[in-house]
Amino acid sequence: MSLQDAVAKYIKDGQLIALEGFTHLIPHAAAHEIIRQGRRDLTAIRMTPDIIYDQMVGMGCIKKLIFSFMGNPGVGLLKRVRDSIEHEYPSAITYEEYSHSAMANAYEAGAAGLPCAIFRGFLGAELAKVNPNIKHVICPFTGEKLAAVPSVQPEVSVIHAQRANKRGEVLIEGIIGVQKEAVLAAQKAIVTVEEIVDDFDDMHPNTCILPHFVVDAICVVPGGAHPSYSHNYYQRDNAAYKEWAAISADRDLFAKWMEDNVMSVGPEVFEGRVAHLRGAK
Amino acid sequence: MSLQDAVAKYIKDGQLIALEGFTHLIPHAAAHEIIRQGRRDLTAIRMTPDIIYDQMVGMGCIKKLIFSFMGNPGVGLLKRVRDSIEHEYPSAITYEEYSHSAMANAYEAGAAGLPCAIFRGFLGAELAKVNPNIKHVICPFTGEKLAAVPSVQPEVSVIHAQRANKRGEVLIEGIIGVQKEAVLAAQKAIVTVEEIVDDFDDMHPNTCILPHFVVDAICVVPGGAHPSYSHNYYQRDNAAYKEWAAISADRDLFAKWMEDNVMSVGPEVFEGRVAHLRGAK
Amino acid sequence: MVEFTPDEMMTIAASRLLTNDDVCFVGIGAPSAACNVARLTHAPDITLIYESGTLGTAPNVLPLSIGDGELCDTAVTTVSVPEMFRYWLQGGHVTVGFLGAAQIDKFGNLNTTVIGDYHNPKIRLPGGGGAPEIATSAHQVFITSKQALRGMVEAVDFYTSLGHGTGGNDREDTYGVKTKGPTVLITDLAVWKPDPETKEFTVVSIHEGVTRDDLQATCGWSIKYAQDVRETPVPTELELNTLRDLQSRTAIAHSL
């Protein structure tokens, strides 16, 4: 399925969505397609909102963020998200904030079909006071007070993966993050991949592979993670991450960059963006 | 470390221990060493007590079993355990019984350092009435009543794995069961392996490897899983499993078999037992 | 005319109920044979899951244990046992759970735990294993059982896993379980389905050559019949050959 068709079919205004990827395999191409199709009022979950959610917030797609660390990794802050939070530009967003541990547990619980996750968390941490969705349960055996958070259950999850095969199975390897959990926790899952191969013969028996029945759309977008990376395909474009700081800091520069690099192009541009990052190591 | 030394050093009478392996990689050699050293009053945890716990119960090592399925897989019942439960021969044992889901969750919670596991379980299942350690918690978000069980936290866990390297890392692949959880949940871990290699170069990045700091003793016992199997080393000895039914059914035959095949030999016999099972496929 | 045994009929009747879209949580024995016959005949794309963690497996021979190497060798991937029970079973991905039992009652409640009192057992059975949660997490449950008076009983000695409880809407009303529960019982003599109202298993088709007296003589409760009882179609040559080939490959492999 084309990425355009998959986004049009599965992602609707007002939905609860997750685009995941823990620095590796971030679905940039899919995020840009969502922006191009003008989705609005999304509640967007992500452990580490970085450039793609900065772009989606800056373009007015998102009304609420659910997250645990909001930054341009290794570079700095997300200026479009800050502009929205601090100055309501282009519109105000609300947010619901957790720790990594809480969100990782919440994804795990979502994948496990549970309504909540329990863990030892937020001890002395003030988020528990400002987020009413951080509650507690008492262990019935030891009396210990454990943190409880609602499980993550997106209506649609979107991830990028290395490849799929003709049976519709999806391979993820390297830093696998919470992508498997994001897919299993969701009602629908869209996966962009570098390529589709005939089969996955000779894989290690315990490789992270998603079977066909948990994936709703597979879209081939070579380079679709750029400037994030695909282990065994191309490297991270660190320069692009650093450049984002200046683009994001200026409303007009941001608007022009989005027009030139997102709005007036399509998913096919990603392949060219990673040409210089392939085979480097 | 020799298996004799590892068992002597770490396993003491009266302890809470787990020997794990889900049909694959069952630590038979280690179980035999525990029997030879005459350990008593052990509380022995295992999802699937099969031949090794039948042997340990029959030889009087165990005072209590914690389990979820007690059988000779694909063959039938465990006659030594039944003789103990039904006729207190050679001694009475008590037991604490769960479902696979409960025990898998309890191992997972033990590995995660939590006092209990919660899951959707035992709905309409009578074990919840006869096992006082099956309790419930209420989800603070949805009000759903979820099952809760204490986490598994063995004093010592024993597993068999394919191989270790010189840094003390342990590789497990194929059907990995709950072995990683058993090791992480335990205070001490003994691992028997087929061999020690220099290093694990060229492994898949997401392979199940236990780092050195969670393993206390590594003992080389080629064939140490027999009649269970080691993926990539030798096949399961199905004939031996079938033969066990007759041996286990008769007290005298059992005693003689144990004398001949366990008490009067050592871990070195295992290598010969798997010779005909290597490379068969 | 093709000759076949009641066991073969049971396995083949069960295999016919499976589809390409099913994700089956498979137990050892008749369920395993049925699922693989389905895969090798009309449902090549069926997904078979064994609780050892092998996901999407396609064994060339039937496993003796739930964790034979063959299952791992042919699987799409093999995951840990905690993941299997948390993500794949409890996560709601299993469409059909396949169970057997030492005792079954007319509402599909199953006992594999104990004959007699739990604390003073006459016979201590293996226990539930995966069954308690398969019975409630799988979208629906198929049961296979050979008919015998001591197996098909008016009341099971112990609820290892929930079927339809005391019948009617007891499953949801008393236990809050929203999955369908047992939707079919396939024995060596007949195929049974729950009455839509009472949820009591009623005979919907009888295997060739079996009489109603045969059925009642091997069943501990008073049997009810559906309005329209058919004869179970006999195994086709393809079905029978597939099953027998599978079993002979298995016999050779397990005698190694």
Added chain:
Amino acid sequence: MVEFTPDEMMTIAASRLLTNDDVCFVGIGAPSAACNVARLTHAPDITLIYESGTLGTAPNVLPLSIGDGELCDTAVTTVSVPEMFRYWLQGGHVTVGFLGAAQIDKFGNLNTTVIGDYHNPKIRLPGGGGAPEIATSAHQVFITSKQALRGMVEAVDFYTSLGHGTGGNDREDTYGVKTKGPTVLITDLAVWKPDPETKEFTVVSIHEGVTRDDLQATCGWSIKYAQDVRETPVPTELELNTLRDLQSRTAIAHSL
């Protein structure tokens, strides 16, 4: 005589506190540099864990992000993020958690969430990420921070992660936390350790060329000094070369 910058001194002083037996949960920036200098000098067997799931990693260049491919390529194994936080951090295997912050108070409570009111922020910072649970699950916590009045404050605006709370035994008494918490603060000007009773950070060694006035001018609380304040040993040539080589390899790699 070897020349070095305050930043270099901070990183090297931090690296010296790590041992071969440590299992470090490493953050990006100064902690990452310190851990890798330790690994490349006196602690070659140290285990470094990054929250992206890379366990036992040995990067040849410093990662720009917590999930650079280099971390995975050189790791013993790479696990999922839920496993990292559940089994490895919460499971109690991390001996040293390495944290930094936008604001720190004298008890090692850290703020990376917000300047101003949480609901009406003056500056919205990135948030806690792994810090809230690293601070309480790691056996002990090392903190690195450049000294500045706006960073080293009398009271943090928001408790992103718990240090010693209000001091004394507050950490255990109020929150039930049994791990040690912050045991050292390494700044670009000095090394600080908590007073055994009050748990207030006190200066135990001052970097070469730094005066007590320099320290107080860049610290928002009234500084206490240990009885025996030393001068921090200057970087050795090996330490400095190791750090600089690492940083130049990193600069080259990141400019690709």
